[in-house]
Amino acid sequence: MTPLMNRYAHPTHFMRVSGIALPWLAAASVIALVVALYVALFVAPEDYLQGQTVRIMFLHVPAAWLALGGYVAIAIASVTGWIWKRPLADVAARAIAPTGACFTLIVLLTGSLWGKPMWGTWWVWDARLTSVAILLLLYLGYIALWNAIEEPSLAARAAGALALIGVVNVPVIHFSVSWWNTLHQPASVLRLDGPTIHPALLVPLLLMFAALSLLMVTITLARMRLEILRRRTRMLRLRSAQA
Amino acid sequence: MGKYAVFIWSSYGVSCAVLAGLVIATIAQLYRQRRLLRRLESGSIERP
Numbered sequence: 001m002t003p004l005m006n007r008y009a010h011p012t013h014f015m016r017v018s019g020i021a022l023p024w025l026a027a028a029s030v031i032a033l034v035v036a037l038y039v040a041l042f043v044a045p046e047d048y049l050q051g052q053t054v055r056i057m058f059l060h061v062p063a064a065w066l067a068l069g070g071y072v073a074i075a076i077a078s079v080t081g082w083i084w085k086r087p088l089a090d091v092a093a094r095a096i097a098p099t100g101a102c103f104t105l106i107v108l109l110t111g112s113l114w115g116k117p118m119w120g121t122w123w124v125w126d127a128r129l130t131s132v133a134i135l136l137l138l139y140l141g142y143i144a145l146w147n148a149i150e151e152p153s154l155a156a157r158a159a160g161a162l163a164l165i166g167v168v169n170v171p172v173i174h175f176s177v178s179w180w181n182t183l184h185q186p187a188s189v190l191r192l193d194g195p196t197i198h199p200a201l202l203v204p205l206l207l208m209f210a211a212l213s214l215l216m217v218t219i220t221l222a223r224m225r226l227e228i229l230r231r232r233t234r235m236l237r238l239r240s241a242q243a
Numbered sequence: 244m245g246k247y248a249v250f251i252w253s254s255y256g257v258s259c260a261v262l263a264g265l266v267i268a269t270i271a272q273l274y275r276q277r278r279l280l281r282r283l284e285s286g287s288i289e290r291p
Binding site for chain 2: 037041051052053055056059060063098099102105106109110113114116117215219222223225226229230232233236237240
């Protein structure tokens with residue numbers, strides 16, 4: 001595994017490959033988002049129980065999956081950075097965080113806008129909603145730690161420790177609807193016995209998930225390039241200071 | 244969208260605004276960083 005990582009996890013190689021891939025990924029993201037938005041807003045049928053508000057689900061649920069997936073990816077990248085001492089893993093962990101935080105914010109905002117017409121309230125302090133609010137705080141804390149510590153490897157260790165502690169919150173979010181009484185409906189897609197959602201609603205949901213996933217990968221690659229440029233700038237400044 | 248239009252369009256509106264903000268911030272930071280790096284490499288920035 002190490003020779004393969006040596007070859008592909010080198011920042012110079014990454015900058016070359018990501019520079020070629022980024023415009024194509026950006027174009028694919030835009031096309032996928034336009035298609036997914038059109039299907040979600042104008043093609044998908046309304047739900048027999050929730051009516052037109054089901055269209056909020058097409059944003060809310062994929063954003064929730066990506067918010068959780070992003071946090072798990074940060075934890076995995078942090079561990080990879082620790083074990084294999086790969087700077088690119090730390091770079092990836094830092095790059096994922098702002099997108100993950102944005103998707104968590106979208107989950108909370110769209111959840112609130114969906115909750116008002118369906119539950120009659122914008123917010124309740126129940127297990128699911130509170131644990132997602134904690135996820136946003138974890139993301140913000142992770143980003144703040146990176147910004148507060150000047151030395152990148154030290155910042156990666158400190159922020160990585162927070163990511164690993166916070167990853168406990170991920171199963172709590174997923175199972176909160178089964179473990180506690182909550183206004184939130186139970187899982188209807190990610191279930192051991194298969195999805196209970198009708199295919200006419202599942203297809204737009206998966207389309208939006210694919211489009212938002214593409215966007216997340218594109219933004220993450222761009223932010224990884226940004227972090228590598230930041231490190232080069234820092235290195236040049238240090239060299240200048242020493243000269 | 245009927246009587247729920249305001250909730251549905253608000254959901255899509257705030258989500259687009261959040262993601263557009265992230266994309267714009269990322270592009271702006273990339274350009275700023277590239278410019279700074281170029282100036283450092285050419286030696287046109289005062290040394291600290």
